[in-house]
Amino acid sequence: xxxxxxxxxxxxxxxxxxxxxxxxxxxxxxxxxxxxxxxxxxxxxxxxxxxxxxxxxxxxxxxxxxxxxxxxxxxxxxxxxxxxxxxxxxxxxxxxxxxxxxxxxxxxxxxxxx
Amino acid sequence: xxxxxxxxxxxxxxxxxxxxxxxxxxxxxxxxxxxxxxxxxxxxxxxxxxxxxxxxxxxxxxxxxxxxxxxxxxxxxxxxxxxxxxxxxxxxxxxxxxxxxxxxxxxxxxxx
Numbered sequence: 682x683x684x685x686x687x688x689x690x691x692x693x694x695x696x697x698x699x700x701x702x703x704x705x706x707x708x709x710x711x712x713x714x715x716x717x718x719x720x721x722x723x724x725x726x727x728x729x730x731x732x733x734x735x736x737x738x739x740x741x742x743x744x745x746x747x748x749x750x751x752x753x754x755x756x757x758x759x760x761x762x763x764x765x766x767x768x769x770x771x772x773x774x775x776x777x778x779x780x781x782x783x784x785x786x787x788x789x790x791x792x793x794x795x
Numbered sequence: 796x797x798x799x800x801x802x803x804x805x806x807x808x809x810x811x812x813x814x815x816x817x818x819x820x821x822x823x824x825x826x827x828x829x830x831x832x833x834x835x836x837x838x839x840x841x842x843x844x845x846x847x848x849x850x851x852x853x854x855x856x857x858x859x860x861x862x863x864x865x866x867x868x869x870x871x872x873x874x875x876x877x878x879x880x881x882x883x884x885x886x887x888x889x890x891x892x893x894x895x896x897x898x899x900x901x902x903x904x905x906x907x
Contacts (some may be wrong), residue, residue, distance in 0.1 A: 714894055723799070723883060723897035724839070731893060739894055771838055778893045780826035780846065786838040 683707050685787035687772050693793045694762040702757040702790050704772030712775040712782060713755040715739075715747065717768040718789075724771065730755055731778055762794045797822040799886050801898035809906050814871040816901050818884030821865070828860055828867045829895065831883040839883055843869060874905045 688703045706713065711732045716724040716739075726739030730749040744766060746758040755774075759766060769791050773784040798821040808814040816830075827846050831839035845851045845858040845867070857870040867886075871878055881902050885895040 712893060716897075721803070721899065723899045724885075724895075726888070726894040726896075729894045737893075740896075780887050780889075782827070782887060782893060782895070783829065783841055783844050784895060785841065789838050 685772055685774055685785055687770075687787040687790050689790060690788070691791045693795060694759075695795060696762060696764065698762050699758070699760050700762070700792075702759075702770055702772075702792075704755045704757065704787060705753050706755075706772075706774040706785075706787075707753065708774060708776070708785070709752060710774035710776050710785075711752065712778045712784075713749065714773045714775075714784060715745070715755070715757045716771045716773065717741065717766075718771060719768050727757065727770075759792075764794050766792065767794045768792060797825075797886075797888065797896050799884055799896050799898035801882075801884050801901050803899055804902040805904050806901055807904045807906055808874050810874060810876060812874055814874045814878065814903055814905070816869040816871075816882050816884075816903065818867045818869075818898055819865055820867070820884075820886045820896075822886065822889060822896075823862075823865065824889045825886045826889060827887040828858070829885040830856075830858060830867075830869045831885060831897075833881045833883055833900065835881075871903075876905045876907050879903060879905045 715727040775782040881900040
């Protein structure tokens with residue numbers, strides 16, 4: 682049971698480039714989330730999904746897009762990278778939603794935009 | 796804007812003592828509360844969840860919730876150097892939305 686996996690671990694982008702951060706889970710969790718964490722800050726929710734084909738915005742969705750075609754995968758797309766998107770990105774999943782959403786996190790992707 | 800507040804620290808505690816970490820939240824409608832531990836350069840790891848007023852114990856960890864005061868705390872008994880980490884308090888967003896709102900975390904240092 683690998684849990685939540687993320688690729689790549691590290692990436693450097695130039696301003697204006699695009700990339701997709703991959704996230705997969707093998708726990709058959711319906712709920713998946715993307716967060717970003719800036720230095721010395723708490724995690725901020727970018728997007729989340731309550732099941733295949735259903736996604737919704739979190740606190741800081743601007744500059745990002747998501748899709749959820751399968752239960753297992755929840756990729757995050759950056760279309761036009763900006764220095765403000767330099768951050769560590771964490772994907773998480775949970776079995777339940779609402780008040781019972783104990784979330785389990787992947788190892789993260791450290792992204793630098795220059 | 797729903798907020799979760801934590802003292803950023805660092806909080807320095809001698810080995811073997813009790814470490815007490817505190818968190819306040821602004822949304823009275825919040826229903827679930829979580830403590831995550833995050834080592835430097837690593838991802839958050841869930842250590843406790845609490846949903847009802849009172850105490851919940853799991854090994855050396857005790858979570859305490861007081862909804863009237865909008866206050867959550869985490870006690871770590873018999874603190875070990877391996878407990879040195881940043882502890883994140885998180886609260887469910889509520890209002891039909893999923894996901895968690897996190898505090899900035901408290902940096903805990905256990906002194907041998």
